[in-house]
Amino acid sequence: MSNTLLQTSDATPSIIVDHVTKQFLKRNTHSFKEAFIRWVKRGKVRADQFKALDDVSFQIGEGESVAVLGFNGSGKSTTLKLVSGVLEPDAGRVFTRGRVAGLIEVGAGFHPELSGRENVYLNAAILGMSKAQTDARFDDIVAFSEIGDFIDQEVKHYSSGMFMRLAFAVAIHVDLDVLLVDEVLSVGDAPFRQKCYAKIEELVAKGVTMLVVSHDMGTVQRLCRRGIVIHEHKVLFDGGIEEAVEVIKSTPH
Numbered sequence: 744m745s746n747t748l749l750q751t752s753d754a755t756p757s758i759i760v761d762h763v764t765k766q767f768l769k770r771n772t773h774s775f776k777e778a779f780i781r782w783v784k785r786g787k788v789r790a791d792q793f794k795a796l797d798d799v800s801f802q803i804g805e806g807e808s809v810a811v812l813g814f815n816g817s818g819k820s821t822t823l824k825l826v827s828g829v830l831e832p833d834a835g836r837v838f839t840r841g842r843v844a845g846l847i848e849v850g851a852g853f854h855p856e857l858s859g860r861e862n863v864y865l866n867a868a869i870l871g872m873s874k875a876q877t878d879a880r881f882d883d884i885v886a887f888s889e890i891g892d893f894i895d896q897e898v899k900h901y902s903s904g905m906f907m908r909l910a911f912a913v914a915i916h917v918d919l920d921v922l923l924v925d926e927v928l929s930v931g932d933a934p935f936r937q938k939c940y941a942k943i944e945e946l947v948a949k950g951v952t953m954l955v956v957s958h959d960m961g962t963v964q965r966l967c968r969r970g971i972v973i974h975e976h977k978v979l980f981d982g983g984i985e986e987a988v989e990v991i992k993s994t995p996h
């Protein structure tokens with residue numbers, strides 16, 4: 744078995760995913776009625792384990808910008824959730840260095856009953872910012888999000904694009920070392936997306952490590968220099984982004 748921890752790279756590692764396996768349950772009963780009948784007959788509700796990630800290893804150096812590519816259901820989001828700490832691996836280990844902020848699900852961490860303003864403070868606090876630090880950056884966050892007067896509206900009335908703008912604005916205004924971006928950029932309209940790309944490029948230039956999941960090859964080619972292709976829950980390719988895009992295009996679905 745190769746040892747990921749001993750792999751060398753020019754940069755100090757920021758993320759280490761070391762022989763990680765993640766299993767989920769695949770239930771084979773499809774309805775409550777079916778489950779009930781099995782229960783009455785004292786049969787078991789069958790639940791098979793399946794591996795969403797199977798012995799996945801990679802290491803990402805500080806300041807690298809890396810895309811995770813793969814078909815639907817291959818395990819990309821699961822990879823990001825393991826790196827963010829939302830999920831725990833069943834086998835293997837995940838290490839991250841510094842403060843990790845994830846834009847993993849649009850508005851994750853946002854409370855629907857609270858206003859945009861309250862959610863900014865809540866999310867900034869979750870990401871480790873003090874009230875004084877958030878006060879100092881609040882106007883920039885709102886300006887970046889272009890939410891305007893809606894900032895005092897409960898976020899349950901926001902459109903998905905507004906949610907994403909505010910979540911993104913908070914995440915990029917905290918001091919972070921690792922930014923995880925899962926597909927959220929696709930929610931914004933074209934001008935806002937351009938602004939996000941520019942901001943992400945600025946963060947990468949400052950040395951922030953980025954892990955991006957996207958099906959949009961244009962986005963990943965613009966933002967990332969390296970691509971990891973996950974296929975059928977294993978790493979199929981890890982290398983330059985252009986080659987990674989070729990690998991995904993030539994892999995049979």
Ligand SMILES: Nc1ncnc2c1ncn2[C@@H]1O[C@H](COP(=O)(O)OP(=O)(O)OP(=O)(O)O)[C@@H](O)[C@H]1O
Pocket residue numbers: 767768795813814815816817818819820821822
């Ligand atoms: N909490 C969960 N419980 C059960 N199965 C799950 C869970 N989360 C993910 N899965 C399954 O794990 C597999 C990998 O899912 P994942 O969301 O990581 O794929 P993905 O590559 O991000 O897909 P997509 O491109 O469609 O977003 C899928 O089969 C999915 O159904």
